[in-house]
Amino acid sequence: MIGKIATGKSFRGCLGYLHEGRLQESKELQLEEMAKKQADVIHYNNCFGTRKQVVRQLVAVSKLNPKLAKPVFHASLSFAYGDAALLTKQQKADIAIAMAEEFGFDQNQFVVISHSDTLHEHIHIVANRVGYDGKTASDSNSYKRMAQFCRKIEKLYNLTPVLSPNRFLQAEKRVAKAKRIDNRKELLKKTLVWAISKSTSIEAVKARMEKRGYQVELSRGIAFTDKKQVRFKGSEVGYSLANINAQLSRQLKIAEQQIQQDKAEELERKQTKGLSI
Template sequence: PYTLRGVRTVRRRVLGDPAVVIWKGAGCLAYIVANRIGFDGKTASDSNSYKHVAEFARKMELEYKLERVLSPNKFLKPEQRVAQSQRVDNRKETLKKHLQTAIKQSRDVQQVKKYMEQRGYEVELGRGIAFTDAQHVRFKGSQVGYALMDIEKKLKQEQLLRQQQEQNRQAQLIRQQQEEFKRQQQQEKEMQQEHQHSQGISR
């Protein structure tokens, strides 16, 4: 039921204790409400509470089809643990791949910014550049090899590459036209020779 504060109680207990419930607010906002003293008059145990809350959060992600994130390593089994460096590296690699594609498809920094925003990043653009992903993890461009100056340099390189590719395409087109013209000339010459030969025979 809805309370006077505009939140409703989710039908689930936390930590296996009936005195601990989740209240759901607007959007994805949720409140954990707990009594220190249980209904049985005993003090609630807070042993491993962080672990239990992390486990509960993962279950809710599945049940409500929310974006799934990793629990802190200390709450995971050894075989499930992921090195912190790998967690960060995965985010960095994803960011780098998006930036690589953005630069190839853009002509200036503003287009790169728009591309990254469309992929869910918050972009801070000033004297430098920084990116914050959907999990609110922030990286400066320099941390992934894409400082603002690097992006501008790569954009110029891509522009020069596109110009070179266009020049090569135009040159290839001209060669094809020249070859086609020569082929037509050769055909006309052969037709004239054949015509002259046939006239000579008729005489």
């Protein structure tokens, strides 16, 4: 499980994006964007109603501390590809509630939104950092606390473990982690070299990598995520999308040249055989 955390200024902007996605050029495109987000509010805490009603409630309480520039607490928890199906909606809500307790805003207003618009199902927690008593939940050491929380939840729910960010590990563990990362890179590179050598198109490379257990992201670039949910860009192992396509083109030209050469040799053999007769 991977956790991300941020603070912000606008409850309306944050919740609007989570429900509707990025602003589109037309109403039709916006409806398509909303359908892709598949936003589902799975828990309310000390607030309730439509999105506009919830925003008004959050803003009203945040004014109890008018000096706070960023009252919005926004966290996301992304589950490994094979893990989301293991969790019920209630379990996802329970994980969000546990995170609220861990960060000290469990008595504050917050909503939990589930998304299924990517390969990894994930949830968002949007909370008011300001409580009803006017006190503000601390955001100090947020990244370290989030990493520790994710490791604890992985054990509790038997989820796929993910390596904590290197800066939060002890020195001896950093070395071990670095070695594991290098081994993963080497294995990815070796597998990718094999997949490219056996393929004639980027789609074939993608299919072969997926059969070897990698999730492949293919858009303007290419990235691979292994079974331990460690992600690498192709360029990190020396094979950007442009490099892969260039190598595939070279292979195709060599194959075409070989075919032409084989044809020429076959024709020459036939001609030679005809002359000998």
